[in-house]
Amino acid sequence: MQFIDLGEQYRRIKDKVDKEVINAIESGKYIMGPPVKELEQRLAAYVGRKYCVSCSNGTDALTMPLMALGIGEGDAVFVPDFTFFASAEVVAGVGATPVFAEVNPDTFNLDAESLERSIEKVKSEGKLTPRMIIAVDLFGQPADFGAIMDVAQRHGLLVMEDGAQGFGGTYNGKKACSFGDVSTTSFFPAKPLGCYGDGGAIFTDDGELAERLRSIRVHGSNPTDKYDNIRLGLNARLDTVQAAVLHCKLDIFDSELVTRQRAADCYTASLKDIVETPVVPEKFTSSWAQYTVKLKSREQREKGIIRLKEKGIPAMIYYPCPMHLQTAFAGLGGKKGDFPVSEHLCDTVMSVPMHPYLTSKDIETVCMALREVL
Numbered sequence: 161m162q163f164i165d166l167g168e169q170y171r172r173i174k175d176k177v178d179k180e181v182i183n184a185i186e187s188g189k190y191i192m193g194p195p196v197k198e199l200e201q202r203l204a205a206y207v208g209r210k211y212c213v214s215c216s217n218g219t220d221a222l223t224m225p226l227m228a229l230g231i232g233e234g235d236a237v238f239v240p241d242f243t244f245f246a247s248a249e250v251v252a253g254v255g256a257t258p259v260f261a262e263v264n265p266d267t268f269n270l271d272a273e274s275l276e277r278s279i280e281k282v283k284s285e286g287k288l289t290p291r292m293i294i295a296v297d298l299f300g301q302p303a304d305f306g307a308i309m310d311v312a313q314r315h316g317l318l319v320m321e322d323g324a325q326g327f328g329g330t331y332n333g334k335k336a337c338s339f340g341d342v343s344t345t346s347f348f349p350a351k352p353l354g355c356y357g358d359g360g361a362i363f364t365d366d367g368e369l370a371e372r373l374r375s376i377r378v379h380g381s382n383p384t385d386k387y388d389n390i391r392l393g394l395n396a397r398l399d400t401v402q403a404a405v406l407h408c409k410l411d412i413f414d415s416e417l418v419t420r421q422r423a424a425d426c427y428t429a430s431l432k433d434i435v436e437t438p439v440v441p442e443k444f445t446s447s448w449a450q451y452t453v454k455l456k457s458r459e460q461r462e463k464g465i466i467r468l469k470e471k472g473i474p475a476m477i478y479y480p481c482p483m484h485l486q487t488a489f490a491g492l493g494g495k496k497g498d499f500p501v502s503e504h505l506c507d508t509v510m511s512v513p514m515h516p517y518l519t520s521k522d523i524e525t526v527c528m529a530l531r532e533v534l
């Protein structure tokens with residue numbers, strides 16, 4: 161069994177993908193060819209934003225808005241403590257300071273009350289200027305944007321949605337990657353919408369910001385004079401070939417969301433009496449980037465993973481180490497005990513195989529194996 165079966169998906173769309181990839185190669189327009197622009201229009205329409213700026217990966221998608229909004233030294237950016245490293249890495253990468261906040265133990269997403277306490281602490285210390293909140297749609301479920309936007313408004317902060325895992329999820333009838341001032345996603349192969357390499361996208365309704373992002377994408381170029389550079393930028397374009405692949409995958413994306421939901425429902429029905437299954441509150445839907453359960457202890461999880469491995473079932477730990485205890489952030493002075501919820505999740509979560517092509521037999525095999533150990 162595979163953790164994510166991209167081969168099965170490829171078999172479904174092979175004819176189309178092969179044709180579109182060859183077309184892209186034969187066109188000779190390897191860089192920013194027509195499929196890139198067309199994809200941006202489709203993606204913006206899909207999530208319900210005015211502008212989409214595609215880019216090289218989900219990490220650059222987070223970095224570019226920080227650069228475009230002038231966030232840097234002396235600025236505080238608030239990030240959930242339980243997330244993938246990139247969500248916080250990009251903040252330090254532009255010279256600003258990531259300030260962590262606790263997550264909700266059930267949804268794994270940024271906790272608005274803890275966020276507000278972190279903001280107030282930074283304000284009262286008076287050393288850093290609070291500028292932005294990065295809210296992550298962890299495991300496919302949008303963050304609690306109702307509460308987070310309230311906090312942001314009260315404190316005059318920008319909001320960036322890290323929708324690397326969230327693409328396809330919804331909150332209050334609105335699609336992930338449509339929240340906050342700017343939102344981002346990743347097309348890394350294992351994400352809900354993945355390509356066959358690296359890719360990413362940024363979404364906003366702010367035309368001026370979109371313009372700056374397009375400039376940053378190509379070395380800070382001047383849109384009206386290609387040999388003039390008006391700022392420092394990156395080389396951060398999405399390849400034409402990857403855009404061609406993404407068109408084919410976007411065509412079937414909604415049908416995959418249906419089968420992901422079906423797989424999640426099967427898991428939940430069969431596991432809810434032995435582990436803590438994922439909680440998706442009313443008004444939210446998840447794109448099920450991961451199906452993540454909580455076990456009783458680190459020891460029980462260790463046993464579970466070994467047992468599953470013996471049966472050829474891959475299980476993963478997303479994530480074993482919280483942001484405040486990452487070695488790279490040791491300079492920020494985080495210590496064990498600072499964020500108990502996040503630390504506890506790191507000790508007890510386990511993600512099981514999840515993709516649109518899981519059979520009910522696969523799910524039964526995973527659940528039976530877990531039932532045996534627990």
Ligand SMILES: *Cc1c(COP(=O)(O)O)cnc(C)c1O
Nearest residue numbers: 217218219244246247324346348
């Ligand atoms: C994967 C991921 C990223 C980074 O995306 P890449 O395309 O791998 O650079 C950022 N944030 C989160 C939450 C992610 O899961």
